[in-house]
Amino acid sequence: MNGQQPHTAIRIDNLQIGYHSVSGEIPFTRKTNGFSVCEGEMVALIGPNGIGKSTLLRTLAGFQKPLSGDILISGWPISRFTPKELARKISFVSTENIRIANMRVADLVAYGRFPYTNWMGHLLPEDKRRVREAIQMVGLQHLAQKPVTRLSDGERQRSVIARALAQDTPLMILDEPTAFLDVSNKYGIFHLLHNLARQHNKTVILSTHDLNIALREMDKLWIMLENETIEGAPEDAVLHGWLNRLFKDDNIGFDAVEGDFFFRKEHAGYALVRGEGLPYRMTVRALERKGYQIIRKGDPDITVTVLPDLSGQNLSWKLTKGNETSCFESIHSLMVNL
Numbered sequence: 620m621n622g623q624q625p626h627t628a629i630r631i632d633n634l635q636i637g638y639h640s641v642s643g644e645i646p647f648t649r650k651t652n653g654f655s656v657c658e659g660e661m662v663a664l665i666g667p668n669g670i671g672k673s674t675l676l677r678t679l680a681g682f683q684k685p686l687s688g689d690i691l692i693s694g695w696p697i698s699r700f701t702p703k704e705l706a707r708k709i710s711f712v713s714t715e716n717i718r719i720a721n722m723r724v725a726d727l728v729a730y731g732r733f734p735y736t737n738w739m740g741h742l743l744p745e746d747k748r749r750v751r752e753a754i755q756m757v758g759l760q761h762l763a764q765k766p767v768t769r770l771s772d773g774e775r776q777r778s779v780i781a782r783a784l785a786q787d788t789p790l791m792i793l794d795e796p797t798a799f800l801d802v803s804n805k806y807g808i809f810h811l812l813h814n815l816a817r818q819h820n821k822t823v824i825l826s827t828h829d830l831n832i833a834l835r836e837m838d839k840l841w842i843m844l845e846n847e848t849i850e851g852a853p854e855d856a857v858l859h860g861w862l863n864r865l866f867k868d869d870n871i872g873f874d875a876v877e878g879d880f881f882f883r884k885e886h887a888g889y890a891l892v893r894g895e896g897l898p899y900r901m902t903v904r905a906l907e908r909k910g911y912q913i914i915r916k917g918d919p920d921i922t923v924t925v926l927p928d929l930s931g932q933n934l935s936w937k938l939t940k941g942n943e944t945s946c947f948e949s950i951h952s953l954m955v956n957l
Contacts, residue, residue, distance in 0.1 A: 625657040627694070628790055628822040629679065634688035636671060636678045650688075651675060651848045654841050656824060658789070661816045663833035664826040666843030667865065672826040673794050675843070679824070680711040680792050692790075706734035710783035712793040717767050717775065724770070724778050725763045728753050731785030753784035757811060773804030780811065791815070793825040797832075805829060809836050830862070884910040887957075889917065894925030898934055905950045909957060923953065 631654040656662045664672050677683050679690060681697060690697040692708055700708065710731070717727065731753065732746040742750070754763050757777040762770070767778060776796060783791055796812070797805040809832050815821040816838075824841075827833055833840065834853045842849040842861055849861050856862050871883070887910035892903055902925055903913050911921070922939040926946075936953045938945045947953040 625659070628656050628658045628660075628692070629824070630655040630689075630691040630694075631679075632689045632691070634675075634678070634690060635686040636674050636683075637686050638674070638683060651843070654848060654850055656822055656839060658822050659816055659820045660838040661813065661823045661836065662825070662839045662841055663837040664824065664841045664843065665828070665830060665833060665865070667845075670843045670845070672843060676711075676792050676794050676824070676826060680709050681705045682711070703734055706786065706788075708788055709790045709792060710786040710788040712779050712783050712791065712796055714795050714798045715779070717779070719767065722767045723764050724754065724759055724767060724781075725750060727767050727778050728781045728785050731782040731787075734786065749787060750785050753781040756784055756815075757781045771804075772800055773807065776800060776804070776808060777811070780808070784815070789820070790822045791824070793823070795826055795828070797827060797829055805832065884908075887911050888920030889914050891915070891917075891919035891922045892925070893922070898925045898927075902936065902950060902953075905954055909954060921957065 631651055634651045634654075636651065664675065666672055674683070678685050681700070681702070692700065692705075697705070729742060729746070729750050732742060732749060733740070735746060736742060751760075751763075754760050757780055759774065759777055759781060762774060767775065770778060780793075780796070783793075791812075793812070797808050800808065809829075812823050812825070813836055816823050834857075837853055839850060840853055840856050840861075842856065842865070844864060849856075851859070851861075890906050890911040890913055892899060892906065892913060894902060902923060906913065906923065920940070924937040924939075926935045926937055927933070928935070934948075936947045936950065938947065938953060938956070945956065947956065
């Protein structure tokens with residue numbers, strides 16, 4: 620530790636966001652208090668649909684003006700920056716589905732250099748180098764000449780992130796960067812953003828509904844609720860029970876011990892489980908999914924024992940239910956016969 624305090628990249632004070640209709644009325648308004656992020660941190664903005672997450676991100680990026688309050692970028696009010704200056708501070712990635720005929724990946728990424736090009740928009744050697752580096756950082760160098768319309772969803776999302784990287788800003792804002800992606804691509808995008816923050820000191824703010832990934836990978840959560848905003852480390856959110864306030868449905872809860880969300884189920888009985896290690900934990904999880912409450916002592920409705928063979932490789936499960944005992948070769952067969 621060098622004793623230096625981290626610099627604040629963005630601070631929000633008494634910010635009121637929203638937009639005006641043509642008649643001058645304000646059909647949407649939301650007040651946010653106290654959000655901040657330090658340089659090199661990853662922040663996940665979470666909250667229910669319609670709460671104003673996209674509006675907040677667009678306001679932070681300078682695409683729309685706040686109704687009141689302040690946004691400080693590196694200590695300076697956002698209103699002090701010209702559009703070109705702001706474009707060198709903040710890059711923005713949306714879930715836009717780019718469908719421009721004959722546009723190659725390299726062409727798309729090159730648009731990220733617009734804050735730096737001359738008045739004719741010509742790319743200088745330095746601009747071209749930045750474009751190549753950005754494409755390489757997202758692992759798409761082999762697709763640089765491929766039309767954007769022929770990319771997969773994951774490749775297209777990496778392309779727009781590369782465009783933001785070519786823009787070479789210290790702050791990246793992403794609105795639902797993993798929306799519509801499969802599990803593999805979701806984790807790939809989060810891993811890429813994690814590396815950008817850690818290895819290149821990028822400050823990353825993103826909105827997401829992938830709460831389990833956010834809890835594991837983010838440095839900080841910004842939580843938007845109906846009448847308040849809360850911020851803190853994911854672990855703070857767990858300890859203080861903030862995540863349970865995201866759901867109006869009483870049947871959905873957050874297990875602070877397991878660090879995961881769950882559906883409350885109809886009580887199926889009490890289960891005593893004997894075993895150890897990962898087989899034990901997976902057996903417990905399967906039984907809880909069935910509605911069983913796990914106990915360590917007392918009078919259970921069922922007892923399940925995880926039995927390794929002598930080699931320790933092949934497993935079996937012994938179920939004792941009343942005076943009957945049965946054995947099964949998989950958790951699935953055990954669950955079917957409960």
